[in-house]
Amino acid sequence: MKVARFYAPGDIRIEEAPEPAPAADQVKIRVHNTSTCGTDLKIYRHGHHHIDPPRVIGHEIAGEVVEVGSDVSGWAPGDRVQVIAAIPCGQCPDCERGWRTICPNQLSMGYHFDGGFAEYMIVPDEVLRVDGLNRIPDGLSYAEASVAEPLACVLNGQEFAQVGKGDVVVVTGAGPIGCLHVRLARARGAEAVYLVELNRGRLDMAANLVKPDAAICGSETDPIEEVLKLTGGRGADVIITAAAAGKAQEDALKMAARRGRISFFGGLPKDNPIIACDSNLVHYRELTIYGANGSSPDHNKQALELIASGAVPVDDLITHRLPLDGVLEAIDTVASGQAIKVTIEPAHA
Known part of the structure; x- marks a missing residue:
C-alpha cells in the first residue's frame, strides 16, 4: 500500500509499505479521507518532539472498517x-475529573x-479503550466526517469560554x-460574530463562505477600534484568537x-x-x-452530530481534494493560505 511518511523537517516521502494486519485488540480501516491542517505544515517544517521518525502522519481521519481483531467487539x-486524534489515558486524576483534554499522558494519532x-x-487499542472510534452518521460523507476532529477542538474552546445566546463574538x-468558530458560535446562539484577519484575500474567501456579521481586515484598519465601533464602545463578550x-x-x-x-485558542511559537x-x-x-487544548472523545462525537444535523456545515469549507500522492501539494496549499480545508483521499488514489 501507499503511505506518506515523515522522516525529518522538509522530508516527507510517498512510499510503498506492507499492508498492516490488526492485533487481537485493534481495528484495521481503509482510509477514505484524512484532512490536513496547520499542524501538518508545522510538522513538515520543524518536526515534533513526540514524533520518532519515520512516521506516517495525518490525524483528521475517516474511513471504513475492513478487519476487526479477535478481542474487539461492537465493530464489523x-x-x-x-x-479521534488526541488519545487520553482515561485513568489519571485529570481524566477521572473529566478533564480529558489536558491528560498528561495523552498520545496522538x-x-x-x-x-x-x-x-x-x-x-490502536489505546483509541478503543477510551471510546475514540466513532460511527459516522448516515448521510455524512467521509470528507465531512474528517473535519469532525478540528470541529471537536473548536467545540472544546467554545464550551470552556461559555459562548452562548446573545454573545457578541470576535474570531481572529x-x-x-x-x-x-464562526459557524459554531452562530449555532450556539451568538447575537453577532465578527471575523478578523490580516490577509485580505484570505478574509474575503472565508467571509464569502461563513458570512460573519462583519469582516475586519487587520492590515487595513485597527481591529480594536473597529470592534469598539461595531459594539457602541462596549466591546465584545467573547474574543477567540484562532491565530498563532x-x-x-x-x-x-x-x-x-x-x-x-x-x-x-491558537498557541504561540515556542520560541516567542x-x-x-x-x-x-x-x-x-x-x-x-x-x-x-485539543478535544476529548466526547467532543468528537458531538462534532459529528453537529455536522450531520446541519448546525455546523463543513462540506463547503473543503476547498481542495487531493490523492495520497498529493500530500506535499496539500501542505504547500495550506502554507499558501489559498485554501480553507484541504483533504487527502487515499481510497481514491
Whole structure:
C-alpha cells in the first residue's frame, strides 16, 4: 500500500509499505479521507518532539472498517468510522475529573501511532479503550466526517469560554479553524460574530463562505477600534484568537467588554510565547482568559452530530481534494493560505 511518511523537517516521502494486519485488540480501516491542517505544515517544517521518525502522519481521519481483531467487539467490516486524534489515558486524576483534554499522558494519532496519510491504517487499542472510534452518521460523507476532529477542538474552546445566546463574538484568524468558530458560535446562539484577519484575500474567501456579521481586515484598519465601533464602545463578550499571533492575544484584551471572556485558542511559537498583558484591564473589567487544548472523545462525537444535523456545515469549507500522492501539494496549499480545508483521499488514489 501507499503511505506518506515523515522522516525529518522538509522530508516527507510517498512510499510503498506492507499492508498492516490488526492485533487481537485493534481495528484495521481503509482510509477514505484524512484532512490536513496547520499542524501538518508545522510538522513538515520543524518536526515534533513526540514524533520518532519515520512516521506516517495525518490525524483528521475517516474511513471504513475492513478487519476487526479477535478481542474487539461492537465493530464489523463495512462500518463507517471517524478516529479521534488526541488519545487520553482515561485513568489519571485529570481524566477521572473529566478533564480529558489536558491528560498528561495523552498520545496522538500521527505522532505516537501511524496516522491517516495511508491507504490502510490500524486503530490502536489505546483509541478503543477510551471510546475514540466513532460511527459516522448516515448521510455524512467521509470528507465531512474528517473535519469532525478540528470541529471537536473548536467545540472544546467554545464550551470552556461559555459562548452562548446573545454573545457578541470576535474570531481572529480566517483559516479553517476560524471559519468553524464562526459557524459554531452562530449555532450556539451568538447575537453577532465578527471575523478578523490580516490577509485580505484570505478574509474575503472565508467571509464569502461563513458570512460573519462583519469582516475586519487587520492590515487595513485597527481591529480594536473597529470592534469598539461595531459594539457602541462596549466591546465584545467573547474574543477567540484562532491565530498563532501574540498581537492577536494582546488585542483581544483591549477589545473585550466588561466581564468579557477571551479564548487563547491558537498557541504561540515556542520560541516567542510571551505577550504583554495589561493586568489592570483584566482586574478592573473582570476579564477571564481561557486556554484551549485539543478535544476529548466526547467532543468528537458531538462534532459529528453537529455536522450531520446541519448546525455546523463543513462540506463547503473543503476547498481542495487531493490523492495520497498529493500530500506535499496539500501542505504547500495550506502554507499558501489559498485554501480553507484541504483533504487527502487515499481510497481514491
